[in-house]
Amino acid sequence: MSNHYNMPHLPSSSSPLVTIKVDGKDVQVPGDTNLLEALQAVGIETPHICYHPYLPVSGNCRQCLVEVEGPRGMGLVISCYTPVKAGMVVATPASSQRVKSTRKAVSEFMLVNHPLDCPICDKAGECTLQKNYMEAGQNESRLRGEVGKHYHGNPDNEFVDSKGQTRGGKRVDLGPRVLLDEERCVQCDRCVRFMRHVAGDEQLQLAARSDHTYITTFPGEKLDHEYDLCVTDICPTGALTGKYFRFQQRVWMLSRTPSVSMDDSLGANIWIDHNEGHVWRLMPRCNPEVNRSWLSNTSRLAFEKFAENRLPASDIESVKLALQTQGKVALVAGGECTLEDIVALKMLKASLGDRAEIFVGSFRPVVAADGIAKSGDPVANRAGFKLLGLAADNVADLVKRASEFNTLMTINNDLWGDDAKQAKALEGIENRIAVAAFNTETAHKANVVFGVNHWSEVTGTMVNCNGILQKLSAAPTAPDAELIPTFQALSTFAGTPITEALEAFKIASKEVPVLSGLSYETIRSTGAKLDGVQA
Numbered sequence: 224m225s226n227h228y229n230m231p232h233l234p235s236s237s238s239p240l241v242t243i244k245v246d247g248k249d250v251q252v253p254g255d256t257n258l259l260e261a262l263q264a265v266g267i268e269t270p271h272i273c274y275h276p277y278l279p280v281s282g283n284c285r286q287c288l289v290e291v292e293g294p295r296g297m298g299l300v301i302s303c304y305t306p307v308k309a310g311m312v313v314a315t316p317a318s319s320q321r322v323k324s325t326r327k328a329v330s331e332f333m334l335v336n337h338p339l340d341c342p343i344c345d346k347a348g349e350c351t352l353q354k355n356y357m358e359a360g361q362n363e364s365r366l367r368g369e370v371g372k373h374y375h376g377n378p379d380n381e382f383v384d385s386k387g388q389t390r391g392g393k394r395v396d397l398g399p400r401v402l403l404d405e406e407r408c409v410q411c412d413r414c415v416r417f418m419r420h421v422a423g424d425e426q427l428q429l430a431a432r433s434d435h436t437y438i439t440t441f442p443g444e445k446l447d448h449e450y451d452l453c454v455t456d457i458c459p460t461g462a463l464t465g466k467y468f469r470f471q472q473r474v475w476m477l478s479r480t481p482s483v484s485m486d487d488s489l490g491a492n493i494w495i496d497h498n499e500g501h502v503w504r505l506m507p508r509c510n511p512e513v514n515r516s517w518l519s520n521t522s523r524l525a526f527e528k529f530a531e532n533r534l535p536a537s538d539i540e541s542v543k544l545a546l547q548t549q550g551k552v553a554l555v556a557g558g559e560c561t562l563e564d565i566v567a568l569k570m571l572k573a574s575l576g577d578r579a580e581i582f583v584g585s586f587r588p589v590v591a592a593d594g595i596a597k598s599g600d601p602v603a604n605r606a607g608f609k610l611l612g613l614a615a616d617n618v619a620d621l622v623k624r625a626s627e628f629n630t631l632m633t634i635n636n637d638l639w640g641d642d643a644k645q646a647k648a649l650e651g652i653e654n655r656i657a658v659a660a661f662n663t664e665t666a667h668k669a670n671v672v673f674g675v676n677h678w679s680e681v682t683g684t685m686v687n688c689n690g691i692l693q694k695l696s697a698a699p700t701a702p703d704a705e706l707i708p709t710f711q712a713l714s715t716f717a718g719t720p721i722t723e724a725l726e727a728f729k730i731a732s733k734e735v736p737v738l739s740g741l742s743y744e745t746i747r748s749t750g751a752k753l754d755g756v757q758a
C-alpha cells in the first residue's frame with residue numbers, strides 16, 4: 224500500500240515567495256509548501272504531533288489547527304495539510320481565541336486518558352506532548368478522581384494494577400529492540416508510516432477502532448528491521464522506546480555533540496549524546512541532503528563498543544624507531560581517516576621519501592545503497608582521499624605487491640579483522656605497525672601498536688559520497704586522556720607535529736582549490752557541497 228501523493232513538499236532556497244496575511248500582517252512565505260512549514264519559515268511554530276517532514280501527511284492529531292479565511296469566513300483547518308496560496312488570510316493563537324481554545328482542547332483530549340508517567344518515562348524532557356502542553360495546553364485537570372482514567376490498548380495486554388485500576392499494556396515486546404507502552408500511545412501513526420514508506424516493510428499497524436485503537440505487529444510477527452529504532456525517535460511520546468536506552472539516563476543530563484558517522488561513505492549526520500565522559504546514545508541529526516532524520520541500527524548501536532577493547536596511549540619513539548628500519552614502507556589508511564588525518568598521512572609519506580607508498584581502502588566489500596541512510600561503501604572518506612590526490616581503492620594492489628615491502632603501517636584499518644584470508648598475504652611483511660583506536664585483529668598481528676582517538680573523539684572533516692564536506696566534532700568521551708588524534712600521531716611520526724585539527728584543515732584548503740575559502744566556521748551544520756567532487 225502506498226500513498227506517496229501526500230508526502231509534504233518542503234520549502235527550499237528555490238521556493239517562490241508569496242505574500243499571505245498572518246494575524247493581520249502581510250508576510251512573505253515559501254509558496255510551494257504547507258502552511259505549517261511556511262509559518263515555521265517565518266518563525267511561527269505550530270504544535271504538531273502526527274506531522275513529520277519526511278513522512279506522508281496523515282492529518283490525524285488535529286493539534287496544528289489554524290484559522291484560514293474561506294467562502295464562509297474564517298474556519299479551522301489543519302496547517303500540516305493546507306497548501307499555501309498567495310493572498311490567503313491566516314489566524315494563529317496570536318490573534319484567534321478560537322485557535323487558542325481548540326488547540327487547548329485537543330491537548331486536553333490527548334492527555335485525558337494518558338498515564339501520569341512523566342517521572343518514569345524515558346521521553347520526558349524531549350516529549351512532544353509535554354512541549355505542546357506547555358505551549359497549547361496548560362489545562363486545569365477536569366478529571367473526576369472517582370471516574371479515573373480509561374487506559375486503552377490491546378485487550379490481551381491489559382492488567383489490573385495495585386489500586387484495582389484496569390491498565391493498558393506497559394511493556395509490550397514488539398521485537399528484539401523496541402518495547403511499546405500502549406497507554407502512552409496517541410495513535411499518531413508515525414511509526415506505521417515510517418515502516419511502510421521509509422523502511423519499505425510494513426511491520427506495524429493500528430488495530431481496532433476509535434479509543435480502542437492500539438499499535439501492534441501482525442499476528443505472530445515481530446518488529447525487526449535494520450531501521451526499526453527510528454520509530455523510537457519519531458514517536459512523539461514515550462510509547463516506543465529502545466531497549467538499549469530504557470532507564471539509562473534522563474535526557475536532560477545528556478550533552479550533545481554534532482558529528483558524522485564514519486562507518487559508511489554517506490556519512491550519516493549524528494548527535495553523540497554523552498554524560499560524564501560516557502556515550503549513552505547516537506541519534507540521527509537531521510540533514511535533508513544526507514540522511515534526513517534516519518539512522519541505521521548498525522550505525523546507531525556502534526557506540527556500545529566505542530569505549531571497549533581500546534588501545535592505550537602509546538610511545539611515539541617506538542613507532543619512529545620502527546619506521547626507521549631499512550626498506551620500503553606501505554602506509555595503509557582506512558576510510559575512517561578524516562581529511563586532517565590524510566594531510567598528516569601525506570606529511571609522513573613525504574618525510575619517508577621514495578621508500579614509502581600510500582595505500583587506501585578496505586577488504587570489506589562495497590554493497591548496494593539502502594536508499595535510507597547508507598551508501599553501502601564502508602570507506603567513509605573515500606571522496607576525501609581522492610580530493611587530496613590519493614588513489615582511494617588500491618589495497619588489493621598491496622596484496623599483490625606485498626613482497627616489495629619491509630614495513631606495513633595500518634592506520635585505522637583493520638585488514639585482518641575485515642578479511643583474514645586476504646590479509647594473510649601481508650604476513651610476509653615482517654615489521655608491522657598498527658595505528659588504531661581499538662585492539663583489533665590487525666593490532667594483534669603488529670609488533671608495534673599505537674593507540675589513537677576514535678572518530679567520535681576528534682574534530683575533523685570528511686567528504687561524503689555525494690561530495691558534501693561534513694564536519695565531525697570531538698565528544699569529550701575518550702577513555703584515556705593521553706590518547707591523541709590520528710593526524711597528531713602521524714604528523715609527529717613525520718617530525719612536524721600538528722596539534723590542532725584546524726591547522727591540518729588549513730593545509731588541505733591551500734592544496735585543494737575547492738576547499739579554499741572554507742573554514743570550520745563556514746561549513747554549515749548540514750555540510751558544504753563541493754562542486755564537481757564525488758566518491
Ligand code: SF4
Nearest residue numbers: 340341344347350461
Ligand atoms: S509520553 Fe511520557 S513524558 Fe510524554 S507526557 Fe506521556 S508520560 Fe509524560
Ligand code: SF4
Nearest residue numbers: 408409411412414458
Ligand atoms: S506508538 Fe508512538 S509513533 Fe506509533 S502511533 Fe503511538 S504515539 Fe504514534
Ligand code: FES
Nearest residue numbers: 271284285287303
Ligand atoms: S500535525 Fe496536523 S493534524 Fe497532526
